[in-house]
Amino acid sequence: MLLVACIWFVSPALNRSVDAQVAAEQEIVVTGEEVPSAYGAPPGLSRSRFSNVVNAYVLPPWAFFFGELFEGQGFRHGPPDYLFTQEIEMGLPYRFNVAAETELERFNGGGGVQTVSLEARWALADWNKIPLNPTLFAEYKFGVGTIRHEEVPPPPGGGGEEEEEEEGGPPKVPDAYEFRLLLAQEFGGRFEWAMNWFFEKENTGDRGREWGFSQAVMTPVLLPNERLKVGLEMEYKNVTTKDTRGDPINSFVIGPTVAWKPTTQTRLDISPLFGCTHDSPVADVFVAFSWLFGGERAEAEAPVSSRFRYYSDAAYSHSGKDSGKEMKQVAYVPPCPEWYGDREWNLNLWGTYAFTNTEFAPNPSLVDIVQSTSEGGPVLGTYDRYIGGDHAWGGGGDIKYFFCRYAGLGVEGFALDAHKPGFDIFEDQAVPIFVHRRINHNHTIGSVLGTLTLRYPIPCTRLAPYAWAGVGAFNGGGGVQTVSLEARWALADWNKIPLNPTLFAEYKFGVGTIRHEEVPPPPGGGGEEEEEEEGGPPKVPDAYEFRLLLAQEFGGRFEWAMNWFFEKENTGDRGREWGFSQAVMTPVLLPNERLKVGLEMEYKNVTTKDTRGDPINSFVIGPTVAWKPTTQTRLDISPLFGCTHDSPVADVFVAFSWLFGGERAEAEAPVSSRFRYYSDAAYSHSGKDSGKEMKQVAYVPPCPEWYGDREWNLNLWGTYAFTNTEFAPNPSLVDIVQSTSEGGPVLGTYDRYIGGDHAWGGGGDIKYFFCRYAG
Numbered sequence: 001m002l003l004v005a006c007i008w009f010v011s012p013a014l015n016r017s018v019d020a021q022v023a024a025e026q027e028i029v030v031t032g033e034e035v036p037s038a039y040g041a042p043p044g045l046s047r048s049r050f051s052n053v054v055n056a057y058v059l060p061p062w063a064f065f066f067g068e069l070f071e072g073q074g075f076r077h078g079p080p081d082y083l084f085t086q087e088i089e090m091g092l093p094y095r096f097n098v099a100a101e102t103e104l105e106r107f108n109g110g111g112g113v114q115t116v117s118l119e120a121r122w123a124l125a126d127w128n129k130i131p132l133n134p135t136l137f138a139e140y141k142f143g144v145g146t147i148r149h150e151e152v153p154p155p156p157g158g159g160g161e162e163e164e165e166e167e168g169g170p171p172k173v174p175d176a177y178e179f180r181l182l183l184a185q186e187f188g189g190r191f192e193w194a195m196n197w198f199f200e201k202e203n204t205g206d207r208g209r210e211w212g213f214s215q216a217v218m219t220p221v222l223l224p225n226e227r228l229k230v231g232l233e234m235e236y237k238n239v240t241t242k243d244t245r246g247d248p249i250n251s252f253v254i255g256p257t258v259a260w261k262p263t264t265q266t267r268l269d270i271s272p273l274f275g276c277t278h279d280s281p282v283a284d285v286f287v288a289f290s291w292l293f294g295g296e297r298a299e300a301e302a303p304v305s306s307r308f309r310y311y312s313d314a315a316y317s318h319s320g321k322d323s324g325k326e327m328k329q330v331a332y333v334p335p336c337p338e339w340y341g342d343r344e345w346n347l348n349l350w351g352t353y354a355f356t357n358t359e360f361a362p363n364p365s366l367v368d369i370v371q372s373t374s375e376g377g378p379v380l381g382t383y384d385r386y387i388g389g390d391h392a393w394g395g396g397g398d399i400k401y402f403f404c405r406y407a408g409l410g411v412e413g414f415a416l417d418a419h420k421p422g423f424d425i426f427e428d429q430a431v432p433i434f435v436h437r438r439i440n441h442n443h444t445i446g447s448v449l450g451t452l453t454l455r456y457p458i459p460c461t462r463l464a465p466y467a468w469a470g471v472g473a474f475n476g477g478g479g480v481q482t483v484s485l486e487a488r489w490a491l492a493d494w495n496k497i498p499l500n501p502t503l504f505a506e507y508k509f510g511v512g513t514i515r516h517e518e519v520p521p522p523p524g525g526g527g528e529e530e531e532e533e534e535g536g537p538p539k540v541p542d543a544y545e546f547r548l549l550l551a552q553e554f555g556g557r558f559e560w561a562m563n564w565f566f567e568k569e570n571t572g573d574r575g576r577e578w579g580f581s582q583a584v585m586t587p588v589l590l591p592n593e594r595l596k597v598g599l600e601m602e603y604k605n606v607t608t609k610d611t612r613g614d615p616i617n618s619f620v621i622g623p624t625v626a627w628k629p630t631t632q633t634r635l636d637i638s639p640l641f642g643c644t645h646d647s648p649v650a651d652v653f654v655a656f657s658w659l660f661g662g663e664r665a666e667a668e669a670p671v672s673s674r675f676r677y678y679s680d681a682a683y684s685h686s687g688k689d690s691g692k693e694m695k696q697v698a699y700v701p702p703c704p705e706w707y708g709d710r711e712w713n714l715n716l717w718g719t720y721a722f723t724n725t726e727f728a729p730n731p732s733l734v735d736i737v738q739s740t741s742e743g744g745p746v747l748g749t750y751d752r753y754i755g756g757d758h759a760w761g762g763g764g765d766i767k768y769f770f771c772r773y774a775g
Contacts, residue, residue: 038063039095040127043226044192044218044259045184048089048097051216051257052271052286053235056184056194057135058123059091059292062461065099067290073281081149082106091294095123101139107148109753114145114173121182137180137196143173147205174205193217206241216257226261233257233271235284251280262768263712266291289766294461336460344408345630346400351718352414355391387445392416394446399656400453401629408453411656412470415446481512481540488549504547504563510540514572541572559596560584573608583624593628600624600638602651618647633658713767713775722758 038046038060048065050056059065069085082105089099099119105111121137124130147170178200186192195215202208218231234254240247253273261267271286396414403409419442449470457464488504491497545567552560562582569575585598601621607614620640628634638653769775 038091038127039123041133041184042127042186042192044229045127045133045186045194047267047290047292048099049087049269049288049290050184050192050194051218051231051233051259052269052288053214053233053273054194054196054216055121055137055180055182057127057133057182058095058097058121059089060294061091061093062458063091063292063294064461064463065089065091065290065292067288069286069288072283072285074283074285075281078149079108082111089119095126097121105145105148110148112145115141115143115176117141132183132185135182135184137178137182139178139180141176141178143175145173146170147173171205174202174207176200176202176208191217191219206243208239208241210237210239212237218257218259228261229259231257231259233273235273249279250277252276253280253284265293266712338457339462340402340405340455340457340464342402342404344402344405345633346402346408346410347397348399349397350395350414352394352396352416353391354387354394354416356387387416387418392418392445398451400451402453402455405457406455408455410451410453411448412451413446413448415444418443418445482508482510482543484508499550499552502549502551504549506545506547508543508545510542512540514538514540538572541569541574543567543569543575558584558586573610575606575608577604577606579604585624585626595628596626598624598626600640602640616646617644619643620647620651707769707772709769709771711769711772711775713769714764715766716764717762719761719763720758721754721761723754 037043038058041057044050045056046060048055048059049067052069052071065088067085067087067089069083069087071083071085073081073083075081084104084106085101086104087099087101089097091097097120099117099121101115101117101119102113103115103117105114117139119137119139121135123133123135125133127133178198180196180198182194182196184192184194193215195213197213198211200210212235214233214235216231216233218229220226220229222228232254233256234252237249237251239249239251253275255271255273257269257271259267259269267290269286269288269290273284273286275281275284394414394416396412398410398412400408400410451468451470453466453468455464455466484506486504486506488502490500490502492500494500545565547563547565550562550564554560560582562580564580565578567575567577579602581600581602583598583600585596587593587596589595599621600623601619604616604618606616606618620642622638622640624636624638626634626636634657636653636655636657640651640653642648642651767775
């Protein structure tokens with residue numbers, strides 16, 4: 001989308017440039033890229049990160065920078081160290097930037113998140129107003145992991161300190177603050193240089209201090225439009241702790257750096273740096289992938305050099321050859337694209353993890369079990385009312401309709417797969433110890449909300465902060481009951497047979513448990529319920545169902561449909577159900593049948609193998625409303641009310657449906673002259689000036705191409721990994737006593753990497769398709 005916007009940005013300026021060329025009778029050749037400038041800075045110095053270890057200047061206002069950085073350090077002794085950094089930065093007006101950063105480490109078989117950082121920077125002036133264009137940088141790092149090794153490379157041998165740490169547990173990563181002075185300059189219109197001076201200090205622990213500098217110089221080569229740059233990069237660090245102020249660690253690495261831009265907005269940097277001192281790593285390899293977008297409204301002044309700058313295609317050109325002075329160009333400001341509009345639908349799906357605030361202990365120790373059994377205390381702590389345990393996984397989704405770009409209404413819901421573990425503890429006279437059997441109660445809980453959402457789209461960006469409020473209900477018991485396969489067949493085209501009969505067949509696979517009988521529960525009595533709870537609720541049986549569907553239109557205004565159905569369960573109490581349902585509807589008020597009202601009813605006769613002569617008769621009736629917010633979507637609401645003793649007091653239905661596709665189907669217009677929304681492209685009014693009805697055939701548009709050449713794909717996913725080891729996280733009491741007395745492993749075999757028997761996480765990949773079939 002941004003590439004299209006930037007090409008559009010170039011066109012009008014080129015037109016004006018052509019007009020000027022005609023007037024001056026001279027030809028100007030323009031080449032360039034479409035990246036905005038930060039207050040007049042060259043493009044390579046307007047990306048926040050100049051190279052892998054050097055930052056420079058600031059981003060243009062409302063530009064966004066995403067970066068993924070990998071650093072691999074190889075030492076003379078010991079295993080290598082791998083660091084992964086994720087960064088997001090946003091440019092603000094008045095030369096301000098704010099950013100957030102996360103650093104992960106992998107060292108010697110273990111790893112995890114180390115720090116989470118917040119950053120800010122401010123450039124003292126617009127580009128080239130002050131020599132070296134100084135920029136102030138401040139960062140605060142929150143330590144969230146454990147220290148896995150010291151800053152100094154590991155010695156050839158000796159593990160005393162490591163053993164001491166292992167015995168007491170590894171120390172936590174301390175919080176730290178850092179200040180930097182960023183300098184940058186362009187020389188001769190060909191070379192770009194940047195330098196950082198930095199000072200960092202830890203707040204706790206060994207109160208480490210680190211200062212030094214990093215710098216890089218780069219120049220474009222080979223490829224046009226500065227798509228490929230090469231240069232030299234270096235970094236020096238001086239590190240001390242509270243005990244080694246007079247004996248610092250001096251690390252200096254230097255090496256080549258290469259920057260390649262596959263597309264206008266993305267860049268890949270590779271820097272293999274090599275150590276030059278005893279304290280330096282043998283090799284320090286950096287690989288960074290970054291993505292810059294936004295900032296289309298940035299204003300920029302052309303540099304003195306005559307080469308065209310890709311950050312302002314529409315604004316800059318060569319100075320006139322026949323003029324005695326250089327020209328000052330100002331970037332044309334195009335209107336920003338609107339990413340958010342009125343009358344818009346939003347659909348969201350997500351995964352959910354819920355945790356409770358109760359003191360829950362799913363794996364109590366042997367002492368806890370014996371003490372709680374003898375003293376009457378709770379073994380597992382306090383149960384949460386809904387989840388039961390202390391956490392649950394699930395998923396959810398919502399759908400919103402924005403009647404204006406700032407506000408919308410919607411429905412949101414989620415479901416959680418909850419479980420409540422417990423113990424069945426008793427004393428076996430044959431074994432003079434307590435024995436317990438672990439049991440687990442699985443259930444599903446969920447919530448449904450009606451929501452009001454407010455949002456403010458930030459101009460010239462794709463970002464919009466949201467705020468919402470909702471009202472709804474929380475359900476503590478439920479689950480998937482059936483999964484069905486259906487098929488239907490209409491005996492003929494519409495109106496070729498009276499009532500247009502259609503045959504329908506369905507097979508239901510029972511996957512849940514029966515939570516209540518078809519008959520409404522009696523006012524009292526819980527005997528059956530208690531018996532079910534003791535033996536476990538019965539499973540939902542498989543069933544098959546047949547229906548005869550009838551439908552007709554009357555007078556061009558009323559639509560009627562009726563279903564006769566018969567259903568039979570295959571197992572269990574072999575329930576049978578037959579009956580009918582029917583509805584009549586007519587459009588009102590809104591044009592194009594956007595709103596319909598009518599009457600709906602349903603009758604059911606239900607029996608089981610033991611009650612064939614005493615059926616349950618249920619009959620409900622009530623109004624129904626159907627509203628079509630868009631051409632393809634519909635919302636139906638039917639509050640039906642019971643009319644017999646066996647009927648529910650109220651039976652409320654709410655359905656949201658979405659119809660799409662079928663554009664290539666041929667269709668014949670109905671006799672009635674009103675336009676049918678279910679086939680917009682195919683049907684139209686019959687001709688008024690013709691003596692016979694017209695047969696309309698749908699126009700078949702060319703299919704859109706969703707996949708193309710030279711395309712980037714970005715994927716993110718959640719990951720669940722399980723091992724093949726015999727791991728027992730919850731051993732029985734007998735296992736604990738036996739393993740303690742006989743020396744066997746209590747918890748089985750540990751996996752080399754995961755440790756336990758499973759792990760949750762996430763991953764991602766990025767692909768570049770050089771053609772639509774391979775990447």
